[in-house]
Amino acid sequence: MGDMLNLGISIDRNNLKKSYFATAQQAEDAAQAHRDEGYTFHILEKGKVLIEIDFKTYNVSAPAVVYLHPDQVHRMLDIDDIIVSSLSINSENLNTEYLKILQELNPIAPFLLEKEAFSVISSSFSLCLNFYAQRNNKLYYPLLRDSCNTLIAYLLSQFLNLAKPDETFSRFEKVTTAFRKLLEKNYINLKRPGQYAALLHISTPYLNDCIKGSTGYSVSYLIQERIILEAKRLLYHTNKSVKEIAFELGYADYPYFSRLFSKVTGISAITFRNKNHD
Template sequence: MRKNSKSIPVNAMANEFGVGISIEKIAFKDLYELARPTSSTFEEGKQSHRHDGHSFFLLESGTVEIDIDFQNYTITAPSVTYVHPDQVHHTIASENVRVTSWAITNENLNPEYLKLLEDITPAKPLMLDASTFEVMLEAVSLCLKFAERKSDKLYHSLLKDSCNALVALVASQYLELAKSTDKFSRFEIVTKGFRELLEQNYTAIKRPAAYAQKLNISTPYLNECVKNATGYSVSHHIQQRVILEAKRLLYHSNRSVKEIAAALGYDDYPYFSRLFTKVTGMSALAFRNKNLD
């Protein structure tokens, strides 16, 4: 649901305890159940938003339908969903849900885990086998207990370490599905480096040659690697990343198309308009109007 705002709403989920970390367990029959006075997370979740930290949802029972960056997922228990702070999402529907959610900011994350999360983004919801689900339930239970012990001298350390352990459990499940680094081809290693640079620089750098220079390789070789690993050119990936952010802003804010173009690094507004139409098959205004509530 788009809000009348110049920017995408950010829910301060990770600041619940004032330490950049939050965790809660809640249960509800459906999305519109009102008997949840202690939880704002899922009430706010009905509106499109980002979070101020890395967010995780351990679905213990029930079904949830969620939209993450214009991708619709129907999630059943037992499963875990990871949402990066950049990703815009909202809950569409739910039924007989019991879920534990936790969030943690970059500053509180183990740097190794932060790197892993950046690598797996965007991540799809992940079904869990019975043994892994039981381990996560035990870890969640312990973290919830630590969250209640606010008088402990090392309260923040206990909360931080237990939450990082939960993050590690989730990240390890995603890594199980991926290749180990030592099995990556040279093409895949170069492509991974390019994607990391793209995420950091997509508003400022639009030329494949500039990314090749940062990677200390030639532009043709960068294109060869990326095309071999993904099936698409470097320019395609740059355009797709820019257009994803444009879609987010068109749908979730009331910035003008010209303002959005400028925010994404395009001084030439007509060029940006043509690019959006080329990539999506419709104009930016048509996309916004199509998705009006």
């Protein structure tokens, strides 16, 4: 996906065949884990793909949408012959309301599209792609930006159709949703359940009751899981040392972070890195 004009928007439709990855080197190159700079939507129009997102594997069949948040580490493990339409857009070009929804919905698992929805999405993408090619158009940038945001709005409507209506959430679920939003913004700086309870203006025991009732896990467990997910991403995607990663995640006490990683995952950070780079 190219972005020759540095607009913060990349869009392309590709036909990828399994034969393109026939050699060991081609397969290895295709399976390199990475992060995208923008908010990325892959619309699988034909075929099947096996993809790993944040260390979870998904077997996706067309027609489907795979959404990737900029934080998420992912890699393609295998494909059949596929046609995929891809759009990546940075936060500056996203409608602020759509950006807010994407941040609140993160993460979103890949999901299948109904026939009617797929038809709308495919034709909308074709229009965006058409505008992307009109580089001499005097309104090139607004045409491209606004058409892409329209497509994203429709994609978001499909995501929201899968979500549970707000009015059907229990009090425990509403507290859990609010906690997860705070956790996503503050996990580097706030690591104690009481700090989140204070921000939510509730007691720590009540917060724990809500989280346990909704997820089956304690507040401390979810805080640690979020921290360790980011640690895994950095171990996998960067060459930073474990000590550097610990510091980046808010741990001045490097040995404590190492013990925490081993406790949560069952293996050391170095073992995790070596295992996933084999």
